Amino acid sequence: MIIKKVLVNFLCCFIPVKKIRKQVRKKFLKRNKVYEEEKKVSSGFVSAQAFIDDNVEVGEYSYICPGSRVFFNTRIGKFCSIATDVTIGASLHPLNFLSTHPFQYSSFYMGNEVNIGFNTFPETIIENDVWIGCHAVIKCGVRIGTGAVIGSGAVVTKDVPPYAVMVGIPAKILKYRFNEETIRRLLKTEWWNLPKEKLEKLPFSEIEECLKILESGE
Numbered sequence: 001m002i003i004k005k006v007l008v009n010f011l012c013c014f015i016p017v018k019k020i021r022k023q024v025r026k027k028f029l030k031r032n033k034v035y036e037e038e039k040k041v042s043s044g045f046v047s048a049q050a051f052i053d054d055n056v057e058v059g060e061y062s063y064i065c066p067g068s069r070v071f072f073n074t075r076i077g078k079f080c081s082i083a084t085d086v087t088i089g090a091s092l093h094p095l096n097f098l099s100t101h102p103f104q105y106s107s108f109y110m111g112n113e114v115n116i117g118f119n120t121f122p123e124t125i126i127e128n129d130v131w132i133g134c135h136a137v138i139k140c141g142v143r144i145g146t147g148a149v150i151g152s153g154a155v156v157t158k159d160v161p162p163y164a165v166m167v168g169i170p171a172k173i174l175k176y177r178f179n180e181e182t183i184r185r186l187l188k189t190e191w192w193n194l195p196k197e198k199l200e201k202l203p204f205s206e207i208e209e210c211l212k213i214l215e216s217g218e
Contacts, residue, residue, distance in 0.1 A: 059128065071140060073121040077128035078192045083152070086132050089124035089140040127162070128192040146187060147177060162187055182207065189214040 046052060049066035056070050059078035064070065068082055071089035082088070093100040097118075103109040105118040122141035126132075130144050133152035138144065145162035154171040163177040163186070176183065191199070191214055203209045 065134075071121065071124070073140070074124040074126070076126045077130070077146070079129045080126055081131045083132060083134040083136075085135050086138070087136075088126065088132075088138040089121065090137070091120040092118075092122070092140055093120075094118055146192075147183070149177065178207065182211070185211050185215065 046058065046064045047066040047068070050064045051069040052058075052064070053070060053072040053074075055072050056074045056076070058064070058076045059080065061078055062076055062080035062082070064076075064082045065084040065086075067085040069087050069090075070076070070082075071087075071091065074089040076082075076088075093102065094104070097104055097116075101109075102118075102120070105114055105116045105120075107114050120140075124138065124140045125143040126138070127144060127146040127148075129147045130150070131148075132138070132144075132150040133154070135153045136150045137155045138150070139155070139157045142156055142159050144150065144156065144160040145164065147163035148160045149165045150156060150160070150171065151165070151167035151174070153169070154167050155169045156166060156171045158170075160166055160171075161173070161176075163183045165174045165177060166172065167174045178186070189211070191202075191210075194214075202213060
């Protein structure tokens with residue numbers, strides 16, 4: 001981080017416009033968080049080598065492995081497992097403008113005033129109990145439903161239903177983890193919101209027994 005700061009400040013010495021210098025420093029020194037050690041996040045953790053932008057929420061017991069990048073305006077629920085080198089919520093570029101380049105809606109590149117608006121970071125939502133395999137890419141603005149699985153190397157460009165298993169480029173539904181009725185019952189229990197004292201007693205490998213206990217309210 002210290003070397004990066006020195007290099008950015010050196011570069012700024014050659015930028016004559018004060019406003020642009022400020023934008024460069026903000027972009028490269030303030031927005032991206034690189035954790036220098038593992039950080040506990042509500043009983044979960046973010047790896048020391050994970051990159052987490054501002055305005056990112058990580059729920060209880062979720063974890064993010066080394067090399068993964070979570071961009072601005074992302075919400076991650078509880079009990080999510082995010083493997084290595086995953087990209088979540090990278091910025092959009094316009095396909096129907098003159099160019100796909102952000103100079104059209106950002107003054108960062110030319111130092112000029114811009115009057116065109118473009119939402120580069122629509123909210124990305126990863127619900128609860130989502131497993132994302134290594135090297136997967138999640139487009140910003142999508143919602144991944146509770147219980148879904150994203151296969152390694154998949155590129156998710158659209159919303160994902162609960163408990164769907166997604167693979168490929170672009171990602172498509174391979175199958176569902178459970179049948180429709182079981183999925184409905186699981187979602188209704190909202191088990192991820194229960195205290196750990198209750199969760200610890202569940203027979204995890206027996207889904208029907210788990211559901212009976214959860215539905216009984218015991």
